[in-house]
Amino acid sequence: MLQVAYIKEHKGHVIERLAIRNFANAEAIINQVLAIDENRRNTQTKLDNVLAESNKISKEIGMLFQSGERQKATLLKEKTGQLKAQSKLLSEELATLQEELDDLLYQIPNIPNVLVPAGTTEDDNEVVFKEGKIPTLHKGALPHWELAKKYDIIDFELGNKITGAGFPVYKGKGAKLQRALINYFLDKNTAAGYQEVQVPHLVNEASGFGTGQLPDKEGQMYHVTGDNLYLIPTAEVPVTNLYRDVLLKESDFPVLHTGYTPCFRREAGSYGAHVRGLNRLHQFDKVEIVRIEHPDNSYEALDAMVGHVKEILRELKLPYRILRLCGGDIGFTSALTYDFEVFSTAQDRWLEISSVSNFETFQANRLKLRFKNAEGKSELAHTLNGSSLALPRVLAGILENYQTENGIKIPEVLQKYTGFDSID
RNA sequence: GGAGAAAUGGCAGAGUGGUCGAAUGCACCGGUCUUGAAAACCGGCGAGGGUCACACCUCCGGGGGUUCGAAUCCCUCUUUCUCCGCCA
Numbered sequence: 001m002l003q004v005a006y007i008k009e010h011k012g013h014v015i016e017r018l019a020i021r022n023f024a025n026a027e028a029i030i031n032q033v034l035a036i037d038e039n040r041r042n043t044q045t046k047l048d049n050v051l052a053e054s055n056k057i058s059k060e061i062g063m064l065f066q067s068g069e070r071q072k073a074t075l076l077k078e079k080t081g082q083l084k085a086q087s088k089l090l091s092e093e094l095a096t097l098q099e100e101l102d103d104l105l106y107q108i109p110n111i112p113n114v115l116v117p118a119g120t121t122e123d124d125n126e127v128v129f130k131e132g133k134i135p136t137l138h139k140g141a142l143p144h145w146e147l148a149k150k151y152d153i154i155d156f157e158l159g160n161k162i163t164g165a166g167f168p169v170y171k172g173k174g175a176k177l178q179r180a181l182i183n184y185f186l187d188k189n190t191a192a193g194y195q196e197v198q199v200p201h202l203v204n205e206a207s208g209f210g211t212g213q214l215p216d217k218e219g220q221m222y223h224v225t226g227d228n229l230y231l232i233p234t235a236e237v238p239v240t241n242l243y244r245d246v247l248l249k250e251s252d253f254p255v256l257h258t259g260y261t262p263c264f265r266r267e268a269g270s271y272g273a274h275v276r277g278l279n280r281l282h283q284f285d286k287v288e289i290v291r292i293e294h295p296d297n298s299y300e301a302l303d304a305m306v307g308h309v310k311e312i313l314r315e316l317k318l319p320y321r322i323l324r325l326c327g328g329d330i331g332f333t334s335a336l337t338y339d340f341e342v343f344s345t346a347q348d349r350w351l352e353i354s355s356v357s358n359f360e361t362f363q364a365n366r367l368k369l370r371f372k373n374a375e376g377k378s379e380l381a382h383t384l385n386g387s388s389l390a391l392p393r394v395l396a397g398i399l400e401n402y403q404t405e406n407g408i409k410i411p412e413v414l415q416k417y418t419g420f421d422s423i424d
Numbered sequence: 425g426g427a428g429a430a431a432u433g434g435c436a437g438a439g440u441g442g443u444c445g446a447a448u449g450c451a452c453c454g455g456u457c458u459u460g461a462a463a464a465c466c467g468g469c470g471a472g473g474g475u476c477a478c479a480c481c482u483c484c485g486g487g488g489g490u491u492c493g494a495a496u497c498c499c500u501c502u503u504u505c506u507c508c509g510c511c512a
Binding site: 041044045047048049051052054055057058059060061062063065066073074076077078079080081083084247368376378 | 434441442443453470471472473474479480481482492493
C-alpha cells in the first residue's frame with residue numbers, strides 16, 4: 001500500500017510510473033485519494049477540537065467535585081450533551097472517510113522502479129542474463145512426467161486419488177532427491193547469512209493482509225473457513241509477517257531469513273501442457289529467502305539475492321536465464337522483480353523457478369514495519385524476498401536435463417545429500 | 425474440551441472512576457567527573473495523527489458499552505499462565 005504522504009508529494013511521478021503497469025484510471029484514483037485525504041484531515045481536526053473542548057469541561061467538573069461545588073458541576077454537565085453528539089457524528093464521518101481512503105489505496109499497485117521496462121505481457125520481459133549449457137539429449141529423451149513414471153519416482157495418479165489434481169506423491173529416490181534439494185538450498189542460504197526459520201503453514205487474516213494477499217487476492221489461497229485461516233501460498237507470508245508491527249533499530253539491519261515450507265495455490269483456470277506434470281501444482285515445496293533492509297541498501301540487497309540464486313543454479317549446472325519483469329507482468333506489490341527460468345530441454349521451454357523482488361515500503365506500510373532512523377524518527381523499512389528455490393520445477397529441470405539413456409544422473413553438489421548418484 | 429487467574433512503555437512492575445500517557449527500577453542515549461573505563465551524580469528516554477513549529481487529539485491485548493470523565497466499571501473476542509481431561 002502506498003503512503004498518502006508520498007502520493008501527495010510526488011503526485012506527477014506516481015501517475016507517470018503507474019502508467020508503466022498499464023494501471024487504468026491512475027490519475028482519477030490518485031486525485032480521489034488526495035481529495036478524500038484532505039477531507040479526512042479536516043474532519044480529524046474538527047473532531048480533535050470537539051474532543052479538546054469536552055476534555056477541558058470534564059477536567060473542570062472533576063475539580064468542582066473535588067472542591068465540593070456540586071451544583072456548578074451539575075450545571076456544566078448539561079453543556080456536554082451537545083459536544084458528545086457532535087463528536088459521535090464526526091467520528092463516524094471520520095471512520096467512513098478512512099474506509100473509503102483505504103479501499104482506494106488497496107487498489108493501487110506498487111510504483112515500478114525506473115528499471116522496469118514498459119510492456120503488457122510476459123513477452124515484453126527483458127532477458128538480462130543467461131548462463132549454462134543447454135545439453136543435447138539423446139534420441140527419445142522424455143519430458144519429466146514420463147521420466148517420473150518410467151523410474152517410478154513421482155505418482156500423479158495416486159495424488160489424484162488422495163486429494164485431487166495438482167497434488168503429486170513423490171516416491172523413493174524422487175522423494176529423496178526432493179529432500180536433498182531442500183537441505184542443499186537451506187545449507188546454501190544459511191552459509192550466505194540467512195537465518196533459518198520454521199514457520200506456521202496456516203496464517204490469519206492480518207498476516208495475509210500484511211504482505212498483500214488480502215483483501216483482493218484471497219482467490220489464490222486455500223481458506224480454512226472453520227477457523228478463518230489461510231494455507232500459505234508462499235513462505236513470504238509468515239516469514240515477512242514475523243516483522244509485522246515491529247520497530248527496528250538501524251543496527252538490526254540487514255535482517256535475513258530463509259525458510260522451507262510447502263506452498264498451496266488454488267490457481268484456477270489453467271489447463272493443457274503448461275500444467276502437465278510438475279509445471280503447475282496446487283501444493284509444492286519451496287525454500288524462500290526474505291530480507292528486511294534499510295531503504296538505502298535495498299537495491300544492493302536485491303542484487304545480492306540475485307547473485308545468490310545464480311550461484312545455486314551454477315552449482316546445479318542447470319541452464320537458466322534471468323528476466324526483468326515488465327510493467328504488465330510484475331506483481332501487484334513489487335517495485336522490481338527478477339524471474340529466474342530454467343530451461344526444460346525435453347519440453348523445449350523455460351520454467352520459472354525463482355522470483356526475486358523488492359517491495360520497497362509497499363508491504364512495510366501495511367505491516368507497520370519501521371525502524372528508527374539516524375534522526376530518531378520512525379521510517380518504513382524495505383522488504384524483499386525471493387525463492388531459492390521452488391522445488392518442482394528445479395526437479396523437472398534436473399530430471400530432463402540430466403537424463404541419459406541409462407538413467408538420470410544426480411548433479412554432483414547434490415550427491416552428498418542424496419546418497420546416490422543416479423536414478424535408474 | 426472444563427475450572428480459575430492474568431494481559432500496562434524495550435523489559436520488570438505500580439496504578440481499581442477525575443490535572444494518569446501513566447510511579448519506580450533496569451536497559452538505552454547525552455553530560456559532569458576520569459589518562460581511559462567503571463561507579464556516582466545530572467538530564468533525556470513509547471507510538472500514531474496533526475502543525476513551519478507549538479497547541480491539540482488518539483492509544484494501557486482487540487472490539488463494543490456505562491459515565492461529564494475509564495488503564496481503572498460492564499459485555500465480548502483473542503492470547504498467556506495454573507489445575508483437570510485428551511494427545512504426537
